[in-house]
Amino acid sequence: RHHILSLADFTPVEYDAVLQTAASFREVLSRRTKKVPTLQGQVVANLFFEPSTRTRSSFELAAKRLSADTLNFTSATSSMTKGETILDTAKTYLAMGCDIMVIRHTSAGVPNAVALEMDRLGERVSVLNAGDGQHEHPSQGLLDLFTICSLIDPLQPRLELLKDKKIAIVGDILHSRVARSNIWSLTASGAEVHLAAPPTLLPKLFAEYINDGEASGLDGRRKLFIHWHLEPALRDADFVMTLRLQKERMTAHLLPSLREYHQMFGITRSKLKWCKPNVKVLHPGPVNRGVEISSDLMDDPEFSLIQTQVTSGVAVRMALLYLIGSGKAV
Numbered sequence: 243r244h245h246i247l248s249l250a251d252f253t254p255v256e257y258d259a260v261l262q263t264a265a266s267f268r269e270v271l272s273r274r275t276k277k278v279p280t281l282q283g284q285v286v287a288n289l290f291f292e293p294s295t296r297t298r299s300s301f302e303l304a305a306k307r308l309s310a311d312t313l314n315f316t317s318a319t320s321s322m323t324k325g326e327t328i329l330d331t332a333k334t335y336l337a338m339g340c341d342i343m344v345i346r347h348t349s350a351g352v353p354n355a356v357a358l359e360m361d362r363l364g365e366r367v368s369v370l371n372a373g374d375g376q377h378e379h380p381s382q383g384l385l386d387l388f389t390i391c392s393l394i395d396p397l398q399p400r401l402e403l404l405k406d407k408k409i410a411i412v413g414d415i416l417h418s419r420v421a422r423s424n425i426w427s428l429t430a431s432g433a434e435v436h437l438a439a440p441p442t443l444l445p446k447l448f449a450e451y452i453n454d455g456e457a458s459g460l461d462g463r464r465k466l467f468i469h470w471h472l473e474p475a476l477r478d479a480d481f482v483m484t485l486r487l488q489k490e491r492m493t494a495h496l497l498p499s500l501r502e503y504h505q506m507f508g509i510t511r512s513k514l515k516w517c518k519p520n521v522k523v524l525h526p527g528p529v530n531r532g533v534e535i536s537s538d539l540m541d542d543p544e545f546s547l548i549q550t551q552v553t554s555g556v557a558v559r560m561a562l563l564y565l566i567g568s569g570k571a572v
């Protein structure tokens with residue numbers, strides 16, 4: 243594979259390759275110099291057609307730590323404002339010698355379309371999906387996996403560590419590309435994944451599987467359960483991942499009362515009593531403080547892995563750029 247567009251077809255071997263490589267780079271990042279010459283001479287272009295703080299900055303930092311040259315593009319300050327198309331923008335970066343394109347867009351499928359065009363042209367450019375609409379956010383899914391596995395075994399994070407774990411994903415599943423990538427990665431590990439959301443914030447396909455609020459398995463291989471109440475999802479959970487209420491993608495009828503939403507689905511210290519005693523809480527960011535998670539819990543290092551997720555993002559994105567850029571199979 244020379245593009246990373248989705249985790250739907252990732253294999254256990256590929257997950258473990260990313261986890262092990264990221265662990266090596268985490269060690270590099272702990273050194274004083276923090277830099278390796280691996281991608282010297284290569285050009286990584288961050289093509290962001292939608293705002294981002296952590297994904298764009300950590301891909302840029304990851305590329306710099308690997309000694310690649312970086313180009314940063316934001317559509318609002320580009321010639322797209324004069325009518326240039328996405329594919330023509332990508333071809334412009336190709337003409338400048340770009341080796342890896344990291345693409346974020348509000349529409350699902352844009353990174354795939356650019357990857358197809360590069361393949362059609364016979365170019366060896368790699369495309370990394372940095373979040374496309376409601377489709378996927380593979381690097382976030384991988385950094386969340388790395389964060390969780392590293393907590394269990396920091397030296398050898400690997401997929402099998404999650405086999406008997408229960409992981410709850412709570413909140414706006416409908417609009418969440420992070421949830422979609424995490425569902426692929428976490429269920430691939432053999433973990434039990436429990437989704438909890440109001441029915442209006444679940445994809446229709448999932449909402450139809452709800453059985454009076456009780457868990458129902460979706461298929462025999464992947465252990466995925468859906469709830470419209472929080473307690474059964476959180477009961478004895480090892481990890482709770484809460485998601486941002488994506489108000490900007492909601493029509494008025496979908497937007498719940500924020501106070502009621504917080505009461506029913508907001509993660510607080512008192513609701514964590516349903517989980518295992520050493521439960522940890524994740525959130526991909528950015529966070530609506532006091533909506534999907536209480537402000538005090540977000541900042542509590544006993545429970546919150548939110549800052550660790552951001553730190554993990556650099557090592558994981560170095561791993562992805564390295565595995566793609568050095569021509570190794572991911």
Ligand code: CP
Pocket residue numbers: 293294295296297298373379382526527528
């Ligand atoms: N988690 C995430 O994608 O954050 P940004 O939108 O800040 O990149």
